[in-house]
Amino acid sequence: MAKPKVYVTREIPERGLKIIKERFDAEVWPEYGPPPKQVIIEKVTDVDALVSLLSDKIDGEVFDSAPKLKIVSQLAVGYDNIDVEEATKRGIYVTNTPGVLTETTADFAWALLMAVARRVVEADKYVRSGKWKVGWHPSMFLGRDVYGATIGIVGAGRIGSAVAKRAKGFNMRILFYDVVPRPELEKMGAKKVELETLLREADFVSVHVPLLKSTYHLINEERLKLMKKTAYLINNSRGPVVDEKALYKALKEGWIAGAGLDVFEQEPTPVDNPLLTLDNVVVAPHISSASYETRSRMAEMVAENLVAFFEGRKPPNLVNPDVMKVRPLSKLF
Numbered sequence: 597m598a599k600p601k602v603y604v605t606r607e608i609p610e611r612g613l614k615i616i617k618e619r620f621d622a623e624v625w626p627e628y629g630p631p632p633k634q635v636i637i638e639k640v641t642d643v644d645a646l647v648s649l650l651s652d653k654i655d656g657e658v659f660d661s662a663p664k665l666k667i668v669s670q671l672a673v674g675y676d677n678i679d680v681e682e683a684t685k686r687g688i689y690v691t692n693t694p695g696v697l698t699e700t701t702a703d704f705a706w707a708l709l710m711a712v713a714r715r716v717v718e719a720d721k722y723v724r725s726g727k728w729k730v731g732w733h734p735s736m737f738l739g740r741d742v743y744g745a746t747i748g749i750v751g752a753g754r755i756g757s758a759v760a761k762r763a764k765g766f767n768m769r770i771l772f773y774d775v776v777p778r779p780e781l782e783k784m785g786a787k788k789v790e791l792e793t794l795l796r797e798a799d800f801v802s803v804h805v806p807l808l809k810s811t812y813h814l815i816n817e818e819r820l821k822l823m824k825k826t827a828y829l830i831n832n833s834r835g836p837v838v839d840e841k842a843l844y845k846a847l848k849e850g851w852i853a854g855a856g857l858d859v860f861e862q863e864p865t866p867v868d869n870p871l872l873t874l875d876n877v878v879v880a881p882h883i884s885s886a887s888y889e890t891r892s893r894m895a896e897m898v899a900e901n902l903v904a905f906f907e908g909r910k911p912p913n914l915v916n917p918d919v920m921k922v923r924p925l926s927k928l929f
Contacts, residue, residue, distance in 0.1 A: 597929060598621070599619065599620050599621040599929065600620050600621065600644035600645060600906055600928060600929055601620065601621045601622075601623075601642060601643045601644050601645070601664075602616060602620045602621070602622050602623075602643060602644065602645040602646065602647060602902065603622075603623050603625075603636075603639045603640055603643045603645075603646050603647070604616065604622060604623070604624040604625065604647040605625050605630065605631055605636065605646070605647060605648050605649055605652050606624075606625055606630065606649055606671075607624050607625070607626065608647065608671055608894075608895040608898065609891050609892045609894075609895040610892075610895075611892040611893075611895055611896050612892070612894070612895025612896045612897070612898050612899040613895060613899075615896070615899035615900075615903065616647070616898075616899050616902065619899075619902070619903055619906075620645070620902070623639065630649065630651040630652060631652075633652075633653055633657075633658070636652060636654075636658055637657065637658055637661045638661075640658060640661055640662035640665060641661055641662065641663075642664060643662060643664060643665060644664055644665065644666050644667075644906075644928075645665070645666060645667045645668075645669065645902055645905075645906075646662070646665060646667070646668045646669070647668075647669050647670075647671065647898055647902075648668055648669070648670050648671070648677070648678065649670070649671050649672060649677075650670075650672045650674060650676075650677050651677070651863070652677060653677055654668055654677060654678040654679065654683075655678075655679040655682065656679060656682050659679075659682060659683065659686055659688065665686075665688055666687070666688060666689065666905070666923070666928075667688065667689040667690070667691065667901075667902065667905050667911070668683065668688060668689070668690050668691070669691045669898045669899075669901045669902050669911075670690065670691060670692045670693070670898070670915075671693055671894055671895060671898050672692060672693060672894075673692055673693060673694045673695075673697060674692070674806060674807065674834065675690060675692050675915055676806070676807045676808075676834070678690055680915060680916050683916060683919070684916045684918050684919045684922065685922070686922075687919060687922040687923030688919065688923075689905055689911060689914060689916065689919050689923070690914070690915040690916050690919070691898075691901035691905075691911045691912075691913045691914055691915060692913050692915055693893075693894040693897040693898060693901075693913060694754070694913055695754065696890060696893045696894055696897060697884075697885035697890050697894065698754045698755050698758050699758055700884070700885050700886075700887045700889075700890040701755050701758075701832060701884040701885050702755050702758035702759045702761075702762060703762075704832055704858060704880075704883070704884040704885075704886075705755070705759050705802055705804070705830055705832050705856075705884070706759065706762050708830050708832065708856025708857070708858060708878055708880070709742065709800055709802065709828065709830050709856055710742060711856060711878045712828055712830075712854045712855065712856040712876070712877070712878045713739050713740045713741075713742050713800070713828060713854070714739040714740075714742075715737045715738075715739045716878075717878050718737065718875050719737050722737070740799070740826065740828070740853065742766055742768070742800070743766045743767055743768070744766070744767050744768065745766075745768055745769075745799040745800060746768065746769040746770075746771065746797055746798050746799045746800070747759075747760075747763045747768045747769070747770055747771070747798060747799070747800045747801075747802060748771045748772070748773070748789075748794035748795065748797065748798030748800065748801045748802070749763075749770065749771070749772040749773070749786075749802050749804060750772075750773050750791065750794065750801060750802065750803045750804065750805060750814070750815075751773070751774060751803065751804035751805035751806075751833065752772040752773075752774040752778045752781055752786075752804070753774070753804065755804045755833075756772065756774070756802070756804035757778065757780065757781055759802050759804065760772065760781055760784070760786055761784070764784060764785070769787075770784075770785065770786035770787065771786070771787050771788075771789050771793070771794045771797060771798055772786050772787070772788055772789070772794070773788070773789060773790065773791045773794045774788070791819070792819070792822055795819055795822040795823050796822050796823070796824075798823070798824075798827060799824065799826065799827050799828070800827065800828050800830060801815075801823065801827060801828070801829050801830065802830040802831075803815065803829070803830065803831045803832075803833050803837055803838065804832075804833050805833055805834075805837055806833070806834065807833070807834035807836055807837060811834075811837050812836050812837070813836065813837070813838070813839040813842075814837050814838075815829065815831075815837060815838040815839065815842075815843070816839045816842050817839065817842035817845065817846070820842055820843065820845075820846040820851055820852060821846070821851055823846075823851065823852045824852070824853075825850060825851065825852065825853065826853050827852050827853060828852065828853055828854045828855060828856065829843070829852060829854075829855045829856075830855070830856045830857075831855070831856070831857050831858070831859060832856075832857075832858035832859055832884040833859065834859055835857075835859040835860040835861045835862070835863060835865075836861050838857075838861075840860065840861050840869070840871060843855060843871065844870045844871050844874070847871070847874050847876055847877060848870075848874065853876065854876035854877060854878075855871075855876070855877050855878070856877075856878045856879075857871070857877065857878070857879050857880070858879075858880045858881075858882055858883060858884050859882055860882075863881075863882055864881065865879075897912070897913060900912055901913055901914075905925070905928075906927075906928045906929050907927055907928075907929070908925050908926050908927035908928065909925065910925060
């Protein structure tokens with residue numbers, strides 16, 4: 597029996613790719629950057645499976661070109677790039693890689709928070725550029741204390757809760773906002789409040805919500821104006837959750853003290869993005885889960901989801917369980 601065909605839109609870490617190449621007839625996009633959508637459309641015409649990343653738009657147009665497509669295995673927790681409803685209608689399974697990157701992503705949220713609060717990037721540039729001409733001075737690069745401050749966590753799911761645990765170690769007062777109850781956080785002393793209350797009281801606002809219609813520009817001009825002038829915004833969830841134009845205005849005009857961003861409304865963000873001109877912003881190119889172990893485990897989970905499906909088992913990380921009514925599981929190899 598011929599192996600199922602799979603198209604992989606990027607060269608994922610070897611631990612997962614090795615399994616895919618052993619079990620499937622696999623073709624991998626060879627370039628560092630993402631394939632154009634038209635390339636994906638051309639490549640899926642005769643594949644049984646597709647391995648995708650967040651930067652790949654997988655919608656009805658792609659599905660129309662893929663009559664044999666049975667599963668999309670995504671290397672990411674989020675899947676807002678995939679039209680899941682359309683996939684379900686067509687009997688296409690969609691999987692993701694949740695859980696494994698929780699602690700790594702929470703670590704990076706903390707790295708952004710510390711870096712912007714203590715002006716690490718500014719100080720690094722100062723030393724490297726040769727501007728450090730005089731020794732220690734009591735007013736040089738003053739930042740803000742993290743220990744004992746108030747943190748507000750917007751979205752207290754896995755990653756938000758992991759950030760809260762780190763905040764506990766810094767003896768911080770922890771506020772959180774979520775649309776669902778989080779009793780485990782309240783047990784550790786965190787307080788659930790309305791979003792407006794959180795924004796008014798927090799010294800650090802850390803955003804950890806998925807990108808939905810209800811969260812698009814959740815942090816907008818009106819809400820940024822509620823924050824303290826000494827407060828910092830941290831976002832390593834999804835770029836469009838924050839209105840970048842409003843954020844630039846807030847930072848430029850001093851409504852808030854600074855921001856740490858790993859995600860942007862457009863990725864890669866243009867070099868002329870005005871946020872990049874500001875010293876009180878620490879930026880990174882969407883690398884919150886970028887540790888060797890985490891990315892390798894994510895790739896492995898992608899392969900495990902594929903193998904389970906084609907062996908007739910429910911994929912461990914199935915996003916759209918209703919699809920099983922449309923295409924019941926059956927062993928395919």
